[in-house]
Amino acid sequence: MNWKLNLKKTPKTEKAKKSKTREWVDAVVFAVVAATIIRGLLFSAYAIPSGSMEGTELTGDYLFVSKISYGPRIANTPLAVPFTEPVMYGIKTYSGAIQLPYFRLPGLGHIRNQDIVVFNKPDEAGPGYNIPVDERTTLIKRCQAIPGDVLTIINGQVYINGKAARNAPKQQTSYTVQITGLPINPDIMREQNISIRQQLGPDSYEMIMPSSAADIIKGYSNVKSITPVIAPAGSYDPEIFPHNEKFKWNVDNYGPIRLPKKGWTTPLNDSTLTLYRRAIEVYENNKVAINGNDILINGKKAGSYTFKMDYYWMMGDNRHDSLDSRFWGYVPEDHVIGKAMLTFFSTDSTQSFFNRIRWNRVLRPIE
Template sequence: MILLRLVCLIRKDLMAVKIQKTGKQHSREWFEALMIAAVFAAIIRVFILESYRIPTSSMESTLLAGDFLFVNKFVYGAKVPMTDYRLPAVDTVERGDIIVFKFPKDRSLNYIKRCVALPGDTLAIRERQLFVNNAAVPLPEHAQFLNEMVPAGQPDQQIFPRYSDFNKDNYGPLRIPAQGDVLELNRNTIYLYGSLIADEGHRVSVMGERIMIDGVPATSYSVTQNYYFAMGDNRDNSLDSRYWGFLPEKDMIGQALMVYWSWDPHISLLSPIEKIGSIRWNRMALMVH
């Protein structure tokens, strides 16, 4: 009887150890699965697809503030984090693409605009009509103007480049720099190309009539990368290339793909019923173009 009781106790102890070991194995398996999932999610976010929220009205009515969309990052060649290396591109940027990029004046910010001109293109705006290489470009389907047109010859000192007679409705003509272009440098063109040269890693200064690059007088400069010109579809309410200049290829993140969620950003999450009531169901799965 005592022996039987002892066998039962040993059996219970062995079963407890087995159960405990199995529980640890399950925990480890779950942990490994979560780690693998996290790694795959990080790879997808960095190199393939990333979520982006529209914060302003600069792309209305094509995209609305409060839209959440997926950005295709591999199409233009995703950038490897903490390096200047890019993966091979699947496709090139085309005129009309809606692109997400690092804001060249503050690269901690992501911007979304429409690419309207490519490297080597000549861009002009005459009475709000956009021309690229002397061909009129139709206004995007949902684009809009909100304010009165500014007449030609009325300069806006907020417009790029400084001291030009350009304004938001009458702009250019302006050639978009391409890799290998040789830019003529003088007191007039330095306002157009100075920030580009500085962003490519050089010190730029003006001494009298001379342009200095890295302390050496220069009359020309060879461009080392491609540039683009980007504009918002809400043409009167968009901080775009007309105000800050050329978009470097290195700042390109990806192409806007699809709206997957949308609601009114002005309604607080502290008002859940009202917030849920603001969901824009008609914009779900909306392809961006």
């Protein structure tokens, strides 16, 4: 018997090489998927478009916002163009054909008093807007009160559960400034972050500035007087939430008001319904009606209501130039995006090209 051994190696079938075009397509797809996961679950970049957080955060600041801090929120509208604004050039970049219910993955912690938080604008909720939660305008404010807290503002000072809250180091408000006729040096105003809100008379101005700047300029020879602008207690501002003259509140004297907490039950009457109706009806999707002396929720008489979500109170550090919870009320938990952590870049559009970058704010932690 003859045995013949075939010791030759069977040639391997070579895989077809990818074309350059295919390699580029794969790389782009991978980058988009990876960036989408990072942006959706870990952190995102946002720009500060307005001055409501001056001088803590400035117009032109670019921020990293941690989503893992409070738990990543799963998108309500999965059918959206990645890395775009909800509306660009008048065209929606998302479709509301599929809308998922609110769901948040576990995070590293919870919102605390004084955290600087990025969230969707609750004022855009309701059938009048018909905008999904995650496609509403993005805002940044400081959290003054968390669920269960009782918030009061007395002469501009925030109190939480009866105790004065810590004021941000660079918090700003309005002052009436009387000068002798000689203007304040513009360089000093820029250095001290002082801006003119309006001119009240020939030598009288309302200026917005931090208290540290007020302490400095009041000693100048051309400054006759500087007085904080405070709306008096008991004066009713119709723009202030809950927009009811029974609550004679304004930006500087407000409350007391309790922040709803998940599982908290409140009795329902004229006053509590005024304060909490928007949360019950708009944010928690109930139908509220009044039949004589009875309050009906989803067609049934109700003497109380138990909240399904947590709510927060957000205010800008620029107290007299911020549209915040004083105007549109509570921020529901499903509107929260994340915690502002780092200013990674900053530009000043009022400066020349070579002086536009604020180098002292690059890679600056937020507090």
